[in-house]
Amino acid sequence: MVSYQSAKDEIKRVADIVDLIGQSVKLKKAGRNYVGLCPFHAEKDPSFTVNPERQTFHCYGCKKGGDVFSFWMEYHGSTFPEALRDLAERYQITISEGFSASAEKEKSDKREALFKINEAAAGYFQEVLNHPNKGKPGRDYLNRRSLSEDTIAEFRLGYAPDEWDGLIKALRRNKIDLELAAEAGVVIPKKSGEYYDRFRGRIMFPIFDLRMQVVGFGGRVLDDSLPKYINTPETGIFHKGEFLYGLHSARKAIREKNRAIIVEGYMDCLAVKRHGLEEVVATLGTALTDRHVRKLKGYSKEALVVFDSDAAGKAAVLKSLPIFSNEGQAAKAVVLPDGHDPDSFVTKYGSRRFSELLDQALPMLDFYLDQKLTGGDSDEDKVRSLTDLLPILLEIRSFALRSLYVQRVAEMTGIREQVILFELQKHRKSSSGNRHRGITVPSKVKHRDSDDNHFLNLIIHYPHVLAEIASLEWKVLLSDPLVIEIVDAFFEIYNQETPFSAENLLQNLNSETARQQLREALLLPPFHSGQEAEMAVTDFREQIHQKEISKAIKGLRKQGKIEPETLNRLLKLKARMSVGS
Numbered sequence: 383m384v385s386y387q388s389a390k391d392e393i394k395r396v397a398d399i400v401d402l403i404g405q406s407v408k409l410k411k412a413g414r415n416y417v418g419l420c421p422f423h424a425e426k427d428p429s430f431t432v433n434p435e436r437q438t439f440h441c442y443g444c445k446k447g448g449d450v451f452s453f454w455m456e457y458h459g460s461t462f463p464e465a466l467r468d469l470a471e472r473y474q475i476t477i478s479e480g481f482s483a484s485a486e487k488e489k490s491d492k493r494e495a496l497f498k499i500n501e502a503a504a505g506y507f508q509e510v511l512n513h514p515n516k517g518k519p520g521r522d523y524l525n526r527r528s529l530s531e532d533t534i535a536e537f538r539l540g541y542a543p544d545e546w547d548g549l550i551k552a553l554r555r556n557k558i559d560l561e562l563a564a565e566a567g568v569v570i571p572k573k574s575g576e577y578y579d580r581f582r583g584r585i586m587f588p589i590f591d592l593r594m595q596v597v598g599f600g601g602r603v604l605d606d607s608l609p610k611y612i613n614t615p616e617t618g619i620f621h622k623g624e625f626l627y628g629l630h631s632a633r634k635a636i637r638e639k640n641r642a643i644i645v646e647g648y649m650d651c652l653a654v655k656r657h658g659l660e661e662v663v664a665t666l667g668t669a670l671t672d673r674h675v676r677k678l679k680g681y682s683k684e685a686l687v688v689f690d691s692d693a694a695g696k697a698a699v700l701k702s703l704p705i706f707s708n709e710g711q712a713a714k715a716v717v718l719p720d721g722h723d724p725d726s727f728v729t730k731y732g733s734r735r736f737s738e739l740l741d742q743a744l745p746m747l748d749f750y751l752d753q754k755l756t757g758g759d760s761d762e763d764k765v766r767s768l769t770d771l772l773p774i775l776l777e778i779r780s781f782a783l784r785s786l787y788v789q790r791v792a793e794m795t796g797i798r799e800q801v802i803l804f805e806l807q808k809h810r811k812s813s814s815g816n817r818h819r820g821i822t823v824p825s826k827v828k829h830r831d832s833d834d835n836h837f838l839n840l841i842i843h844y845p846h847v848l849a850e851i852a853s854l855e856w857k858v859l860l861s862d863p864l865v866i867e868i869v870d871a872f873f874e875i876y877n878q879e880t881p882f883s884a885e886n887l888l889q890n891l892n893s894e895t896a897r898q899q900l901r902e903a904l905l906l907p908p909f910h911s912g913q914e915a916e917m918a919v920t921d922f923r924e925q926i927h928q929k930e931i932s933k934a935i936k937g938l939r940k941q942g943k944i945e946p947e948t949l950n951r952l953l954k955l956k957a958r959m960s961v962g963s
């Protein structure tokens with residue numbers, strides 16, 4: 383038995399941060415540190431760093447960092463007292479005293495109370511399921527769906543009787559405050575001040591967090607009535623877009639098989655698992671979110687998403703594409719034959735056929751284009767699929783990845799790359815402002831540190847300015863050899879008097895890296911309005927002159943050839959120019 387303070391010290395002494403974080407984030411050794419993909423923000427390249435010597439972590443992307451406690455709190459969305467309790471339990475340290483009263487303690491107590499209510503409700507639903515009369519409809523249903531006793535026990539499935547106050551009576555017997563029960567989402571207040579059960583006549587699926595605590599419920603009807611599923615609403619401990627059903631039980635298998643199978647429904651998840659594919663989780667009947675993917679990406683190389691064959695399923699593939707890309711998680715998609723969901727398919731055809739289907743899964747983008755383009759080969763179809771894709775492509779934050787996708791779309795549709803880039807720019811302009819916060823456009827203020835990109839952007843959007851710059855030594859302004867190569871290509875076309883097009887330019891570049899850079903540059907909107915562009919040209923011209931003058935002065939000084947009079951004239955000229963600019 384140790385005090386609260388010494389428990390904290392003791393945990394810090396025995397817990398190894400690399401080991402602890404390594405259980406939820408894939409870490410790789412890099413010098414003295416370990417790095418991995420950050421579980422707290424979207425990223426493709428690891429900037430999440432764990433330092434074993436100092437026992438700390440830090441993310442260079444989102445700036446989150448700290449010790450084992452900070453990690454635990456952030457990862458599990460828990461308070462400090464909860465983190466202390468969890469970690470003490472994990473490292474078998476018994477704490478003797480409680481915490482002093484504080485806001486933190488209050489919050490922690492509240493969450494504790496909500497967990498307790500969910501636990502009581504889960505117990506009640508299980509009890510009802512086992513009741514000879516009351517539980518019969520539920521048991522019959524689960525038998526029909528061929529769920530084994532083991533699965534029912536492991537996932538603590540239950541049954542909510544078709545009554546208005548079944549749970550309420552049970553909660554009263556346990557002396558649970560109904561106002562709090564309403565906050566936990568299991569009962570609903572009436573205008574009269576009374577309460578009634580939220581879940582009635584439904585199979586109950588408790589949703590667990592990674593610590594096996596019940597955070598909420600999904601309830602399914604026994605027939606085809608609607609709504610088929612209802613979930614606990616958002617509460618202090620339940621956030622729908624965050625939890626994956628079955629993750630607590632699938633984690634180990636996901637790590638071992640290095641892949642995660644994602645399905646939509648509770649029953650799908652249990653059916654797939656029952657057929658021996660243990661690495662399966664379900665979104666709670668909702669669309670996949672970035673937080674879902676962040677929870678998963680630490681465990682495996684790839685995610686396999688199984689969608690229903692209906693239109694909603696296909697739309698979901700498209701929506702999840704940028705989420706996976708932005709999180710740096712490789713993802714493939716599988717669509718089931720018409721009329722099937724994972725449950726019905728695996729039940730009818732068995733796990734071998736299902737596994738075969740998974741093996742044929744296509745990378746998300748290919749899958750989507752495949753679907754879109756096999757639907758019809760007409761040009762209208764292609765244009766329509768491009769229109770659908772534009773907002774999706776704009777959601778992808780990495781320019782490199784986006785330009786790669788543009789290339790692929792061009793190959794698969796036969797629509798020229800240049801046209802796609804043009805359409806992307808048009809689409810961005812028409813939807814700029816609110817939707818695509820993820821894409822950063824270099825601001826004018828920042829351009830000083832990237833004169834190269836600034837210059838490139840100017841000539842891409844206002845190629846006529848080449849005429850004004852052609853006679854100048856523009857190269858003195860640029861430092862990036864790739865940009866110089868690209869600008870050279872511009873001038874080549876300019877000198878040949880052929881029309882500018884992305885295609886022409888790309889053809890005129892020798893290196894793939896330059897082509898890549900140009901593609902990225904082509905995706906950026908203009909940094910200047912037309913009027914500003916004129917000013918920018920003047921600005922560039924003056925900068926070039928200044929650089930030339932400086933160079934001339936330096937050269938003359940070196941040779942000792944400069945006369946004081948000439949030097950003065952040059953310096954004055956230079957000073958006047960900087961005032962003017």
Ligand SMILES: [Zn+2]
Pocket residue numbers: 420421422423430441442443444445446
């Ligand atoms: Zn981060």
